[in-house]
Amino acid sequence: MYRDIKCKKCRKSILNEGQTKDLFLNAHSSPVASPPEECASVQEQSNIFLNEELLPHWIILRIEAEKWSRGKLNCPYCDSKIGSFDFVSGLKCSCSSNFLPPVHVIKSKIDLIREST
Ligand SMILES: [Zn+2]
Ligand SMILES: [Zn+2]
Secondary structure (H helix, E strand, O other): OEEEEEEOOOOOEEEEOOOOOOOEEOOOOOEOOOOOOOOOOHHHHHEEEEOOOOOOHHHHHHHHHOOOOEEEEEOOOOOOEEEEEEOOOOOEOOOOOOEOOOEEEEHHHEEEEEOOO
């Protein structure tokens, strides 16, 4: 379980599981467990997917600005790119048994703070 996601560039907290439980999903749309039950997909190694029903307000505004099609997600503080969304293509996971959740953040652009237990 991730407690917090921070922008790697400005180090501000942009997503917080404390407020939104089950926000973070793996490539098969299951909540990210600890230890995570991972698909061997490339997408999952480099991305964290977000539950579209629990998206924070700033992400919804970005998606609405693109009329729920596709676009980039930028950090709300420093505007560097941290992910993207695609409600059009219906991309599949590389094991091709599942459609990927439409919104993701890129692991290399963020800092993941894990629950310390
Ligand atoms: Zn930032
Ligand atoms: Zn898969």
